[in-house]
Amino acid sequence: MGAGDLEPGRPLPPMRELAARLGVNPNTVAAAYRMLRERGVIETAGRRGSRVRPAPATTGRDHIRADVPEGVRDLSSGDPDPALLPPLARVLADAAAEGDRAPVLYGQDPVEPALARLVRAELDADGVPDGPLAVVSGALDGVERVLAAHLRPGDAVAVEDPGWSRTLDLVPALGLRTVPVGVDDDGPRPEEVRRALAAGARALIVTDRAQNPTGAAVSAPRARALRSVLREHPETLLIEDDHGHGVVDVPLHPLAGATAHWALVRSAAKAYGPDLRLAVLTGDAVTVDRVRGRQRLGPGWVSRLLQRAVVRLRTGGAVDPAAVAAAYGRRRDALIRALAGHGIAAHGRSGMNVWVPVPDETGAVARLLHAGWAVAPGARFRISAPPGIRITVSTLAEEETGPLAQAVAAAVEAGPLRSYV
Structure with missing residues (x-):
């Protein structure tokens, strides 16, 4: 493994088979497998045996995003509203x-x-x-x-x-x-x-x-x-x-x-x-x-x-927590109501984000980007949960809510994105 001969995902031989091949006691192999598992080098999945674990991510999920072209409204960042932050x-x-x-x-x-x-x-x-x-x-x-x-x-x-x-x-x-x-x-x-x-x-x-x-x-x-x-x-x-x-x-x-x-x-x-x-x-x-x-x-x-x-x-009163919470709450609630008016259920009980379950998040993100709205694909936040998109409402203006909800509805109703390749 240290030489890199075993790639991530490569299955390892059963312990008794490896012991016979190397001419050592099976307990020695079992101890080695246990040590490698504890150190996170291999993983064991019951009857499916052991395999080399994927290398830990260093770039992470940040690459799962849509590039935001000039002129597109960016609601994908997850950042707070700069206007609600105090000067430092x-x-x-x-x-x-x-x-x-x-x-x-x-x-x-x-x-x-x-x-x-x-x-x-x-x-x-x-x-x-x-x-x-x-x-x-x-x-x-x-x-x-x-x-x-x-x-x-x-x-x-x-x-x-x-x-x-x-x-x-x-x-x-x-x-x-x-x-x-x-x-x-x-x-x-x-x-x-x-x-x-x-x-x-x-x-x-x-x-x-x-x-x-x-x-x-x-x-x-x-x-x-x-x-x-x-x-x-x-x-x-x-x-x-x-x-x-x-x-x-x-x-x-x-x-x-x-x-x-x-x-x-x-x-x-x-x-x-x-x-x-x-x-x-x-x-x-x-x-x-x-x-x-x-x-x-x-x-x-x-x-x-x-x-x-x-x-x-x-x-020192640099921030009024109640006023900040109320501002984010108005923006969340307005978008959720507007989406509901189009028959789309969304989630956003607190904070500055709204989660919209969608049947095809790749298609929804692409269509919204084409319509002038950048949102975050749910794949950045999911393991096995159903698809969705995240919309950051921290800077969403009141007059933008209706057009955004209409664009989301159109993107969702269009169905899966077709490939013509």
């Missing part, structure tokens, strides 16, 4: 001036005390169990660090399907296996979570609100059902992504505490801008200690300057 220059300057009076040196607390107090009060208000805090470089950085703190290559992770494309890329890139779990407007379906955990998934990743791409938000009844499932599997590593904090108008119903090891991460990206690269993570003591310990051996800490800037943004 003055805030960063003020935070830097504050730091000049007390510079941060090596060996100091990696978490800004003012940020810790602010975040802990917010988490308490949302019913998140008490736990230590860590500051990481964005939500995905936090998810990666928690997975690495507990899992080994070859372990299975239950992920939302459809779900955030970066998460779907990250899990296999770490040598882990994805197990898809279906999602509806209220979050992951409990029966599918139960099935995934019973089949051996060691971790579950849940988006609490503003799920990308469907806009799902975990409701109170769904949270109770999911906590019940998790209590049946208390060894499960639970990771909650609450990136919608500050831009959604639905309450948080956390699952944290239903298992021994858990983490909840909140990013500043959607409310204050992706370039801040900052998220706060809490969890059980063992998980957070492992995350912070590994962080010390790499970047050390996330800039306390950025942490102070986030404190100023949150306490």
Whole structure:
């Protein structure tokens, strides 16, 4: 394998056959196969035997997109509305001036005390169990660090399907296996979570609100059902992504505490801008200690300057969370109503995206692009879920809603895209 003679997907000989060929004890081959499986080099599928795993993706799903020509309205990005983001220059300057009076040196607390107090009060208000805090470089950085703190290559992770494309890329890139779990407007379906955990998934990743791409938000009844499932599997590593904090108008119903090891991460990206690269993570003591310990051996800490800037943004009224949530809500609801008027069901309970199930997403994306609208193909977000398209409504103007809905209806009703090759 190290020489590259065995290509990804190549089946391996049965263990007894290989042992006979090499003249070694079958137990030796079994131990080697087990080690390769644990390291994520091979995968075993019951009676179908073992085979070399595909190489982890480095480019990921970002290539699954339609190029946006000049003059086409781009609703495919997933970005927040720049008009709803605060200007950062003055805030960063003020935070830097504050730091000049007390510079941060090596060996100091990696978490800004003012940020810790602010975040802990917010988490308490949302019913998140008490736990230590860590500051990481964005939500995905936090998810990666928690997975690495507990899992080994070859372990299975239950992920939302459809779900955030970066998460779907990250899990296999770490040598882990994805197990898809279906999602509806209220979050992951409990029966599918139960099935995934019973089949051996060691971790579950849940988006609490503003799920990308469907806009799902975990409701109170769904949270109770999911906590019940998790209590049946208390060894499960639970990771909650609450990136919608500050831009959604639905309450948080956390699952944290239903298992021994858990983490909840909140990013500043959607409310204050992706370039801040900052998220706060809490969890059980063992998980957070492992995350912070590994962080010390790499970047050390996330800039306390950025942490102070986030404190100023949150306490200085730079963003009105209710107004931002209402703006995104109006745009989502308007598009969903307009689509319903054409007989098309769409999903978008929270956040800045609308998910539209379609029979032929390639054809729908191509026809919409031809009509002047760029949307994201559902293949970027799916494993085994039915096809769909994601429309980012963060910058959608009121007068655009009707024409867009009409264009979506025409693209869907046209049927599968024909090939004339």
